[in-house]
Amino acid sequence: MVSLTIRRREEHRRMPWKNGLGVTEEIAIAPDGAALADPFLWRLSSALVQADGPFSLFPGYDRTLVVVDGAGMILDVDGKRTALARFGDPFVFPGEASVMSTLSEGPIRDFNVMALRGNVRTRTLLVLASEGTTITATAGETTVVVCLQGSCTLSGPEDRPVSLRGLDALFVTGVTEDARMPFGGDGVAGVVHIAVA
Numbered sequence: 001m002v003s004l005t006i007r008r009r010e011e012h013r014r015m016p017w018k019n020g021l022g023v024t025e026e027i028a029i030a031p032d033g034a035a036l037a038d039p040f041l042w043r044l045s046s047a048l049v050q051a052d053g054p055f056s057l058f059p060g061y062d063r064t065l066v067v068v069d070g071a072g073m074i075l076d077v078d079g080k081r082t083a084l085a086r087f088g089d090p091f092v093f094p095g096e097a098s099v100m101s102t103l104s105e106g107p108i109r110d111f112n113v114m115a116l117r118g119n120v121r122t123r124t125l126l127v128l129a130s131e132g133t134t135i136t137a138t139a140g141e142t143t144v145v146v147c148l149q150g151s152c153t154l155s156g157p158e159d160r161p162v163s164l165r166g167l168d169a170l171f172v173t174g175v176t177e178d179a180r181m182p183f184g185g186d187g188v189a190g191v192v193h194i195a196v197a
Contacts, residue, residue: 002157002174009167018056022047024112027146027169030196042122042194043114044144046167049073050107058095061114064124065091066190068148070108076100087148087188090124111148111190123193127183129153134180135191137172142194145170150187157181164189 013026018036027044034040046068055075065084067073072085078097083104093099095114115122127135129152137143137157145154147164154162154170157179162170164187172179183189 002172002179004156004160004162005171005173006162006164007169007171009165012167017047018058019054021051021053022049025167027167028144028171030194039116040114041116041196042120043112044146044169044192045112045114046109047112048107048109049101049103052102053100055099055101057098058114060117061095062117062122063093063095064113064115064122065093066111066124066126066148067108068111068188068190071103071105073104073108074102076102087126090126111146113192115194119197121195121197125191125193127189127191129183129185129187129189131184133183135183135189137175137179137181138193139175139178140195141175142196143172143175144192144194145172145181146190146192148188148190151185152183152187152189153185155182 024045024047029043030041067084067086074083077093077099113122113124146169152164156162
């Protein structure tokens, strides 16, 4: 049976970064309620980065990062530098890597996906709302739509309407055939497809 669950931004857990240098808004974690000290399967979060500094280490996890607000930043991952622009391509890197961030011009906000390597596969896409755009809920996976900017409206499976704003999230599970969901509004969504082995 198809299940639609909405989690509003005010429901997100706020917690210190693992390295203590900032604060994260945790959108979701599996299993639900797990702590970072536990071996969790996957996690979606967003953080305000206000200063240059090191990233927390998450050995055994693959991380995906998107800059969603601000001028961008440069990540030095094990000595290799990559510039991340606002709403640029999702950047994937290993959680055990040594990562140092340098802000391009003032604070940024990011969207972060973590997946336990070997147990969970994720794909992260950015989708701009416009006429005729659809988001696919993938069969056999959990599809999460996070409104990263503006307003995001969807017609979910079985034509159930959903309205999201900044960092609200829609979780779609139980889809047995790929389902296209019309996507409108004036926003940008991060769409994460999560497959657990």
